[in-house]
Amino acid sequence: xxxxxxxxxxxxxxxxxxxxxxxxxxxSVLATAPNPITRTMLYNVENGLTVAVASLVxxxxxxxxxxIDQSCRGVIVKLQSYTIKAKPILISLxxxxxxxxxxxxxxxxxxxxxxxxxxxAAAAANGVK
Amino acid sequence: xxxxLNVVSKGVSVITTLLQTGEDAMPAVKALADLVSGHQxxxxxxxxxxxxxxxxxxxxxxxxxxxxxxxx
Numbered sequence: 176x177x178x179x180x181x182x183x184x185x186x187x188x189x190x191x192x193x194x195x196x197x198x199x200x201x202x203s204v205l206a207t208a209p210n211p212i213t214r215t216m217l218y219n220v221e222n223g224l225t226v227a228v229a230s231l232v233x234x235x236x237x238x239x240x241x242x243i244d245q246s247c248r249g250v251i252v253k254l255q256s257y258t259i260k261a262k263p264i265l266i267s268l269x270x271x272x273x274x275x276x277x278x279x280x281x282x283x284x285x286x287x288x289x290x291x292x293x294x295x296a297a298a299a300a301n302g303v304k
Numbered sequence: 305x306x307x308x309l310n311v312v313s314k315g316v317s318v319i320t321t322l323l324q325t326g327e328d329a330m331p332a333v334k335a336l337a338d339l340v341s342g343h344q345x346x347x348x349x350x351x352x353x354x355x356x357x358x359x360x361x362x363x364x365x366x367x368x369x370x371x372x373x374x375x376x
Binding site: 213214215217218221222223224225226227228229230231232233235238239248251252255258259261262265269 | 315356360361366371372
């Protein structure tokens, strides 16, 4: 299980490591977003999120199949609290970008960034460094 | 370029583990491929974005489903 969680945290830097914003071609979603946020930028962010969430889904499937220690259930419930909050904000971000509503797009992006930061802290608090 | 390689390196680690555990790695593979090509080509079409979002939403929705309860 620790290996799986390690992989998840490997995926998280796709979103959250220190460095240049992914909007600028870097790897960090937490870095300050430039203005404006373009469709290409949104596309790159969502592809990064897809890789990360795919690893979460893999972890959950192993947990449901009882192939890993069942303490995974508690971990998943904790992490779901963040992904459940993130989904509607992500949908709003898409709409703002499509409508070129940059003020709200930047706000939505900042909210998701904070959620991801909290998510990382929660994942690390479950024993994976 | 260096940042793209960094992303690829981490993405490959994720995909490798998914494969080793028998999980479907195709969404991650495609996303990583698109991420890399996205740094080199022109803007994605709306269709590209729609497909990407559809795949991401399906993954998020699956992860967000409540865990099944254990049998007594």
